[in-house]
Amino acid sequence: MALPTLERPGARLGGVTQTTASVSCRTDSAGVNLYLDVAHDPAFTAIIATSAAAALNSANNYTATAHVTGLAPGTRYHWRVRAGDSGDANVAVGSGLLFSGSFRTLHSxxxxxxxxxxxxxxxxxxxxxxxxxxxxxxxxxxxxxxxxxxxxxxxxxxxxxxxxxxxxxxxxxxxxxxxxxxxxxxxxxxxxxxxxxxxxxxxxxxxxxxxxxxxxxxxxxxxxxxxxxxxxxxxxxxxxxxxxxxxxxxxxxxxxxxxxxxxxxxxxxxxxxxxxxxxxxxxxxxxxxxxxxxxxxxxxxxxxxxxxxxxxxxxxxxxxxxxxxxxxxxxxxxxxxxxxxxxxxxxxxxxxxxxxxxxxxxxxxxxxxxxxxxxxxxxxxxxxxxxxxxxxxxxxxxxxxxxxxxxxxxxxxxxxxxxxxxxxxxxxxxxxxxxxxxxxxxxxxxxxxxxxxxxxxxxxxxxxxxxxxxxxxxxxxxxxxxxxxxxxxxxxxxxxxxxxxxxxxxxxxx
Structure with a gap:
């Protein structure tokens, strides 16, 4: 087991509706699970939603898409990716312009x-x-x-x-x-x-x-x-x-x-x-x-x-x-x-x-x-x-x-x-x-x-x-x-x- 590396070219944000958001991201071969965290503040002091684990493996070249639901319409959120190895013994936390950011859900x-x-x-x-x-x-x-x-x-x-x-x-x-x-x-x-x-x-x-x-x-x-x-x-x-x-x-x-x-x-x-x-x-x-x-x-x-x-x-x-x-x-x-x-x-x-x-x-x-x-x-x-x-x-x-x-x-x-x-x-x-x-x-x-x-x-x-x-x-x-x-x-x-x-x-x- 080893700490995964979040890889180029960076993450892609999408799937933003009134209540949802999605992020695609690639890791090196140490990656097993990809997660998307969503919070109201950029420090993530209180994470309000975390996706289910999205599987990273050789079949998808360690690229997966994580999805969150249950968000509120017309609201500004901050997001970041996390990638864990087997059992999440080691977890890489995304930051910077390529692996974290913010978005606004669609208004109703x-x-x-x-x-x-x-x-x-x-x-x-x-x-x-x-x-x-x-x-x-x-x-x-x-x-x-x-x-x-x-x-x-x-x-x-x-x-x-x-x-x-x-x-x-x-x-x-x-x-x-x-x-x-x-x-x-x-x-x-x-x-x-x-x-x-x-x-x-x-x-x-x-x-x-x-x-x-x-x-x-x-x-x-x-x-x-x-x-x-x-x-x-x-x-x-x-x-x-x-x-x-x-x-x-x-x-x-x-x-x-x-x-x-x-x-x-x-x-x-x-x-x-x-x-x-x-x-x-x-x-x-x-x-x-x-x-x-x-x-x-x-x-x-x-x-x-x-x-x-x-x-x-x-x-x-x-x-x-x-x-x-x-x-x-x-x-x-x-x-x-x-x-x-x-x-x-x-x-x-x-x-x-x-x-x-x-x-x-x-x-x-x-x-x-x-x-x-x-x-x-x-x-x-x-x-x-x-x-x-x-x-x-x-x-x-x-x-x-x-x-x-x-x-x-x-x-x-x-x-x-x-x-x-x-x-x-x-x-x-x-x-x-x-x-x-x-x-x-x-x-x-x-x-x-x-x-x-x-x-x-x-x-x-x-x-x-x-x-x-x-x-x-x-x-x-x-x-x-x-x-x-x-x-x-x-x-x-x-x-x-x-x-x-x-x-x-x-x-x-x-």
Whole structure:
């Protein structure tokens, strides 16, 4: 027996509801039990809640998620992790920015103003200067005291790193992700973890006071995977790839590692938003191929509905008709139920893919990777909002685009109440996608084609070669959504962090 060591990249805070909280953390091989302590004071003089022991073992690479319940709504708490060896003969107590912190449980009603940020498409390892700038961005986001941060789509480009350094789980080590069967699933799990660990603490290791790992430890994390952190670029549903061995290994490896690091944080959100037939242990935790991760979170006065646009979808090359699905039948019905039964005045639908546009600089593509190639189902969802929901108080928050856009949907005849979409660009050193095409009937370049069904969205704003995040602010009687530029993109030497962040587009809903 020995004293466990709390390991990099640090803990991740999440699962914060009106009454619950969760923390994921990794230890060295001495760890057997992980605990989450919650108190009203930072000295933990009176611990008011301690989780059950979460098992640390070689199967989960000594990474576990601990959960507490029974908290009071709208209350500030302090948290820390503890890790014990066998029988808890030796116990490591967490402290500092990476293994302790504070949070506020959600209010039961809209009684105060709050802010939630949306981030995605995080950059590859790009060097010290960019890490310094990105650290400033994280610092400013944390200083705004947000209620949560949405990490949606491509938290890391797990499949796209070149080899850097060597050694499993080594600090600063990045590993390649071959698109063949030269490595098996176990090796893919090692490479996925290694890349994640290095990405999450990259700014921290560069001697900056802020990083992704700090933000995830200090601000409650909302998570949904995308393609690069779901197995490989532009991936479809598991069934569409089930005949290709390396793709099966890649999807299964990412499903397992994502659950370890992020997915288990959503346990309370899943259990609160799924039908009574749902069981976390079988439908999410032990499901290797198509785990259920879609969920909603009620933050008065807004319901956030977070979609899984990968696990259940048809092949992108399929004919765009009623048989082609982005969500799968069960998730689509669940979404409609969440819209119909929404108890909040406002609704934010969070999609890891943009609702319109070709997603890239290639004109003429209707089956690239966004909802434009699934326009039949897209129009079905929009029609449902117009007929059953509250379109005046609905917004679509989309990610994966690498371009900051806002679009307005008013139906085939442009006579329906406007539903707005805001896309999140990226936090890359270069946004990479230089154009977005295919919005509504506005033809920008030769070769552009319309979606198979529907009018699509009318472009309100588009900014290329910039980096942006999404900001949602709400309080009694209103919701405001903004695309926020965090710095210019003129090459590493030309980065100029905005003072303050610059709002590119915003809309207030009342």
């Amino acid at each position: 009603r809209a009684s105060r103003r709050w802010v939630i940020w949306g981030l995605g498409c995080m950059q590859l390892n790009t060097g010290a200067e960019f890490n310094r700038r990105l650290s400033q961005v994280f610092s400013r986001i944390r200083a705004s005291d947000p209620l949560a941060c949405m990490w949606i789509d491509d938290i890391d480009y797990v499949d796209a790193h070149g080899a850097v350094g060597s050694g499993n789980y080594g600090a600063g080590v990045y590993m390649t992700w071959p698109q063949d069967t030269s490595i098996n699933q176990a090796e893919r799990e090692i490479r996925a973890r290694t890349n994640y660990y290095s990405r999450l603490d990259e700014e921290w290791r560069s001697n900056h006071s802020e990083g992704m790992n700090v933000l995830m430890a200090q601000i409650p994390t909302w998570w949904m995977y995308g393609d690069h952190d779901g197995g490989f670029n532009d991936r479809d549903g598991y069934d569409a790839h089930s005949a290709t061995a390396w793709q099966v290994d890649a999807i299964r490896a990412m499903n397992k590692v994502n659950l370890e690091l992020f997915g288990a944080l959503n346990k309370h959100h899943l259990e609160a938003s799924q039908p009574s037939s749902y069981t976390y242990s079988t439908d999410t935790e032990s499901e290797t191929d198509k785990p259920i991760h879609y969920h909603y979170i009620d933050v008065p006065p807004v319901r956030f509905v977070v979609l899984d646009c990968r696990a259940f979808r048809s092949s992108k090359g399929a004919t765009d008709n009623a048989s082609k699905t982005m969500l799968g039948a069960a998730q689509k019905q669940w979404l409609k139920d969440a819209i119909r039964d929404n108890p909040q005045p406002f609704l934010a639908i969070v999609s890891s893919l943009m609702f319109d546009g070709d997603h890239d600089y290639n004109p003429g593509l209707t089956t690239f990777d966004g909802w434009k190639g699934w326009s039949t189902e897209r129009e079905e969802i929009l029609d449902y909002i117009w007929s059953v929901g509250n379109p005046h108080r609905t917004v679509i928050l989309s990610f994966d685009t690498h371009v900051a856009c806002a679009a307005k949907y008013t139906g085939q005849n442009q006579d329906r109440p406007a539903i707005y979409e805001v896309t999140n660009a990226s936090l890359w050193n270069t946004p990479n996608h230089s154009y977005v095409t295919g919005f509504g009937n506005q033809i920008y370049r030769t070769g552009e084609t319309a979606a198979a069904v529907g009018y699509g969205g009318r472009l309100q704003m588009m900014r290329t070669n910039i980096n942006s995040v999404t900001k949602v602010t709400a309080g009694p009687g209103y919701m405001e959504v903004a695309a926020v530029q965090v710095y210019d993109n003129n090459g590493i030497g030309g980065y100029s962090t905005m003072q303050p962040f610059k709002t590119l587009w915003s809309r207030r809903f009342e």
